[in-house]
Structures are given as C-alpha cells and as structure tokens.
Amino acid sequence: MDTFSLAIDSKSSLTSFSRGANIAVVGAGGGIGKALVERLSMDENKPNVIALNRSDLRRSGWKGLFKSLELENESSIKEASEFIKRKMGTLSAVIVATGLLHDDTGIKPEKSWSALDPYSIERVYRVNTVGPALVAKYFLPLLDNNCKSVFACLSARVGSIADNDLGGWYAYRASKAALNMMLKNFSIELRRKNKSAVCVGLHPGTVRTKLSKLFSNNVSPESIVSPELAAINLLSVLNDLTVRDSGKIFAYDGSVIPY
Numbered sequence: 001m002d003t004f005s006l007a008i009d010s011k012s013s014l015t016s017f018s019r020g021a022n023i024a025v026v027g028a029g030g031g032i033g034k035a036l037v038e039r040l041s042m043d044e045n046k047p048n049v050i051a052l053n054r055s056d057l058r059r060s061g062w063k064g065l066f067k068s069l070e071l072e073n074e075s076s077i078k079e080a081s082e083f084i085k086r087k088m089g090t091l092s093a094v095i096v097a098t099g100l101l102h103d104d105t106g107i108k109p110e111k112s113w114s115a116l117d118p119y120s121i122e123r124v125y126r127v128n129t130v131g132p133a134l135v136a137k138y139f140l141p142l143l144d145n146n147c148k149s150v151f152a153c154l155s156a157r158v159g160s161i162a163d164n165d166l167g168g169w170y171a172y173r174a175s176k177a178a179l180n181m182m183l184k185n186f187s188i189e190l191r192r193k194n195k196s197a198v199c200v201g202l203h204p205g206t207v208r209t210k211l212s213k214l215f216s217n218n219v220s221p222e223s224i225v226s227p228e229l230a231a232i233n234l235l236s237v238l239n240d241l242t243v244r245d246s247g248k249i250f251a252y253d254g255s256v257i258p259y
C-alpha cells in the first residue's frame with residue numbers, strides 16, 4: 001500500500017478558504033507534515049496541495065505536486081518559491097512542518113548547561129529558526145492578497161519563555177523562542193503588505209513521530225496524539241484564524257500560548 005493512501009474520513013476542515021485553495025506544506029515527509037498533506041488531499045474543499053520535502057516523496061507514493069526543498073540551502077528555498085509561482089500563482093496557505101530536536105549525529109536535547117555544544121546549537125537554530133525564516137522570505141510574497149491566506153510554522157510550547165518552568169532542552173527551546181520572534185516580526189510587516197494575510201506559530205501537542213519518539217515515555221499515553229489527529233486539530237485552528245490572530249502562537253486546541 002502507498003504510504004500516502006491512509007484512510008481517514010474526508011470532512012472539510014477548510015471552510016474559511018476558497019474552494020481549490022493552493023496550499024504548500026514544507027516538510028511534507030515528516031510525521032506531522034505527511035499527515036497534513038494526507039488530510040488536505042481528502043478535504044471536501046479540494047485544495048490544490050504542493051508537498052515540499054528534502055527527499056522525493058513521489059518515491060513513497062505521493063501523486064500530487066512535489067518540489068524538493070532543503071532548509072539549510074537558501075537557493076533551494078528560492079527555487080521552490082519560483083516553481084510555485086510558475087505552477088500555482090499565489091498561495092492561500094503555507095504550513096512549515098519541519099523541525100529538529102535530535103538526530104543521529106549526536107544532537108540531543110540538553111539536560112544541563114554542561115551539555116551545551118556549539119555545533120549542535122547552531123544546527124538546531126539553522127533548522128528550527130533560520131530555515132523557516134528563509135521560507136517566509138520567499139513564500140510570504142506568494143500569499144494571496146484577495147482572500148484569507150495564512151503562513152503557519154510548527155513551533156512548540158517549550159519555546160514559550162513565559163511557560164518555561166522545567167528548563168533543559170536549551171537549543172530546541174531557544175530556537176523555537178527565536179522562531180516565535182521571527183513570526184511576530186513577519187506579522188507586523190505582513191500587516192502593511194497584505195491586509196488579508198495571517199502569520200502564526202502552531203503547537204501540535206505531543207505527537208507520536210520520530211521527533212518525539214525518544215522522549216514520549218515520560219508523557220502519559222493519553223496525552224500523546226497520532227499525527228492524523230494532530231493534523232485535524234491544526235487544520236481546524238488554521239480554519240478559525242482571522243487577521244486579528246496574526247503574530248500569535250496557537251496550541252492545537254485553539255488556545256493562545258504566551259511568548
């Protein structure tokens with residue numbers, strides 16, 4: 001079976017967007033990104049979805065529009081935006097679902113300041129902050145001016161400075177706090193340049209993916225959701241957004257997370 005043919009029901013989550021809206025998902029091969037494109041592909045509102053990912057998703061069964069995108073390479077982000085402009089014109093939504101918490105080169109969330117490593121901090125910032133900011137640089141100008149459009153980045157509750165009681169996870173927390181500041185800044189400039197556009201950060205909850213795998217043992221089973229449920233929740237939040245929400249960070253249940 002294709003990995004892109006999961007059976008989930010096809011109710012529309014996108015009633016506030018125009019029918020056939022053009023939607024780009026960056027990181028469409030990740031746990032949450034893949035669930036988002038699957039869900040969007042089945043939506044009754046028939047969005048026109050482009051999947052962007054560093055490895056080619058057509059090999060794992062994705063049959064829609066695809067363009068490769070490597071977050072740590074600015075020209076690949078620029079090329080992807082030019083491809084979208086040629087093929088689709090404008091976009092109604094961009095969802096950036098990329099992110100890095102740990103990898104097989106030894107990057108892992110730090111429990112203590114003694115574990116701080118300059119290479120790891122830099123790399124986590126490059127993927128979690130600089131990459132999404134460069135996606136914004138090239139994709140914000142593609143947002144539709146004539147109807148509701150949204151630029152959303154997957155952030156994380158642990159990026160909230162106000163909400164930080166536990167400490168640890170230095171690089172990841174700081175990279176997401178910096179991403180939140182980028183998003184706030186983008187929302188201010190966007191207000192001047194595109195009056196119908198909204199720019200937000202999204203916290204998906206704790207989701208069963210590669211990113212959370214090593215740490216989900218510490219979370220009660222009923223607090224972890226499937227990527228499919230996370231996608232449904234996040235699309236529902238996107239659907240309810242208005243321009244007054246721009247610059248804010250939202251959790252999966254629609255509540256606002258303080259910076």
Ligand SMILES: NC(=O)c1ccc[n+]([C@@H]2O[C@H](COP(=O)([O-])OP(=O)(O)OC[C@H]3O[C@@H](n4cnc5c(N)ncnc54)[C@H](OP(=O)(O)O)[C@@H]3O)[C@@H](O)[C@H]2O)c1
Pocket residue numbers: 027028029030031032033053054055069070071072097098099100127154155156157203204205206207208209210211212
């Ligand atoms: N899962 C959770 O519990 C949780 C909780 C809070 C926030 N979040 C946030 O949600 C977002 C998605 O996380 P996830 O759980 O879906 O993680 P995931 O399954 O590990 O997916 C991460 C995605 O980011 C992509 N990526 C990483 N580095 C990249 C690069 N240099 N260039 C292009 N793509 C790159 C990965 O591509 P490859 O597949 O090619 O590696 C993958 O598509 C992240 O921002 C994460 O911080 C997740």
